[in-house]
Amino acid sequence: MEEKPFPAWSRSMEHCLKEHNVKLGKGLSSFEAEERREMYGWNELKKEKGKPLWRLILQQFDDMLIKILLVAAFISFVLAYLEGNESGHTELEVYVEPLVIFSILMINAVVGIWQETNAEKALEALKSMQCEYAKVQRDGRYIPDLPARELVPGDIVELRVGDKVPADMRIATLTTSSFRVEQSSLTGESMPVIKGTSPVLLDDCELQAKDCMLFAGTTVVNGSCICIVTSIGMNTEIGKVQAQISEASQDEQDTPLTKKLDEFGEMLTTAIGIVCLVVWAMNYRNFITWDSVNPSMWNFYFSFEKCTYYFKIAVTLAVAAIPEGLPAVITTCLALGTRKMAQKHAIVRKLPSVETLGCTTVICSDKTGTLTTNQMSVNEFFTVGENLSTIRVFHVDGTTYNPKDGGISGWCNRNMDESLQALAGICAICNDAGIYRDGYLFRATGLPTEAALKVLVEKMGLPGAKVRNRIRDTEFAFDFSINHNTVRLDCCEWWTKRSKRLAALEFDRVRKSMSVIVHRPTGSNHLLVKGAFESVFERSSHVQLSDGSVALLDESSKWLIMSNVQAMSSKGLRCLGFAFKDDLGEFSDYNSETHPAHKRLLDPANYPEIESNLIFVGVVGLRDPPRDEVHKAIEDCRCAGIKVMVITGDNKSTAEAICKEIALFSDKTSLRGKSFTGKEFMTLPADQQMEILSKPGGVVFSRAEPRHKQDIVRLLKDMGEIVAMTGDGVNDAPALKLADVGIAMGITGTEVAKQAADMILADDNFSTIVSAVAEGRAIYSNMKSFIRWASRNSSGF
Structure with missing residues (x-):
């Protein structure tokens, strides 16, 4: 029920x-x-109940060319048998042709059955x-x-x-x-x-x-x-x-090559039928003899033996006209194509997808993990300079959790002043994340944003250039006592050892921040705060300058800081604010759960009051950055006449910012009519949906659910487009299965997505798709040439 x-x-x-x-x-x-x-x-x-074996076997022969070959093999066998009876002895050589044809068909059937059963593993995953x-x-x-x-x-x-x-x-x-x-x-x-x-x-x-x-x-x-x-x-x-x-799975359609082969098979059947009839009819004089003495319409002699003989000749010519090697050649071409694609990190799970990829007209791509790295990273940060009218912005390179991936622009000869030290300390201490190594990849434990902040601390190094350079030039060690792949973050450890964490005020949806009470060697307690910029900034009354002094936040300095944050947000960055507090009142000597003030920490309603009158330090902008090679891949698709559409479950502003950055849209392009949420698009009339999808240029769909992705792919297919869909999550699996070519990410992709896909990218690189499309086009062109050659030769005998 x-x-x-x-x-x-x-x-x-x-x-x-x-x-x-x-x-x-x-x-x-x-x-x-x-x-x-x-x-x-x-x-x-x-x-799910799988198809019975007998039905799978029959499906492999539900193809016009295969049916023709089956008939040809049967007729060849009958002719060989009759030839053996006429000669009085049977030689194995006369059965070579029908046996070869049957063998080719059996091999193709076995490959087809294996692919069919393998495709259902998506449900098991x-x-x-x-x-x-x-x-x-x-x-x-x-x-x-x-x-x-x-x-x-x-x-x-x-x-x-x-x-x-x-x-x-x-x-x-x-x-x-x-x-x-x-x-x-x-x-x-x-x-x-x-x-x-x-x-x-x-x-x-x-x-x-x-x-x-x-x-x-x-x-x-x-x-x-x-x-x-x-x-x-x-x-x-x-x-x-x-x-x-x-x-x-029930909605799978024939590939472009299969459709052409069906057309070729129908043409071949008609041509062979006509030729057989013409050859047999041309020899009617040899098996019908007229009476020369009393010629009349009904006065003739019919020889059944000669009639059968010339019929066998006509059938033999027909069999000779059938290109029985065509399936084998096509299978071989596709198999060689999969080998070439594998060398380019594109692993093909279904042979027909090789040639379908070459016919692709639209690529529908997921954003997170496909166009982007699916790893949060700090893109830039800023602190206030020597006075309230100065903002110092620092740009950070590197897009992974590897602390040695990139650095901070212009940082080499810069010593860390007081405000930068305060920022690094908060990032390291007010943080519960970790980083571990998975093969060649660096992954995060805990919240991705906190892991990115720890990577920033490692790139910033420590106060004093000599100490910082010595640590940064050292290979990162591994802590075998915890986990043999856990990355030891030396700079973060240096900061945490200087401040003992006494209590944590956990994040909540109301104040949108979290903080920790720490005790430093100086003998005093401090409150370190991080959270959404708006939340932290509105509770800040002062700001720390680069020399360590504290200044009152006035209207002009507030406007300057907020304008810089707005500029960061316009780039699609998620902005976090950082602050601290020295005067903790009743918490100034807090040391354990037995302290009288501990009761206040048990009620989150008290947290906003505790996190008030803060000293603002700076802002860090984070994002899930696009892959470096995506920009060129998008341009290659545009030059090849392939339209790119982005379909993501992420929010609209983030999706639009990433699409502009990868040049799917130019900075000056209005996104009106080019950016929709899944729900917005699905409420439009069908004719308007088709008009949007048929326009040149890119389109982005955000907040898309699995059914939205599937409906968009289905609509494109109904418009006659050959659709390749990329993705890595469970939410992508239905669309991957429905698309003409489903492409899953091999590294970050879920097992569900991989099993539903026709092809897997071993390097999670969007540009690999472009290389695979180019290879697919070459293979498809070669096979079309062979079919045309076979067609000319079969029609001309």
């Missing part, structure tokens, strides 16, 4: 509890859980994303390891950092001041999403806006909470993705 639709995200928590007839602190009883399981089934994705166990409240107590498949709507579940969400759930209460979830694989958002308990006052909204909902298959990266299960199994968002993948 299906769950009745219930928009839990738009209802209060009390309403949800009443709807599911459950109470927090008690949960469902075992009896109620069993009743609901009988009603709703198990919390697992549906197991989707199942592997499901959680195995969950901490569930039943009969008034928590069961720490209940199998997730036993969850039912109404179950109360507790989630903590690192947990995988086992079903779609509504957040009931937060047990920490902040709660974040990594859901980029499902929604395409580049950053972990902050969740809360407040309902969204809309009955229909995109996944990204459902801030009070958690979705199956996503991961908790910060905080803990109590939730109520609202949907299980195929009714979850990930279950809907599976249904869309299955739907897309």
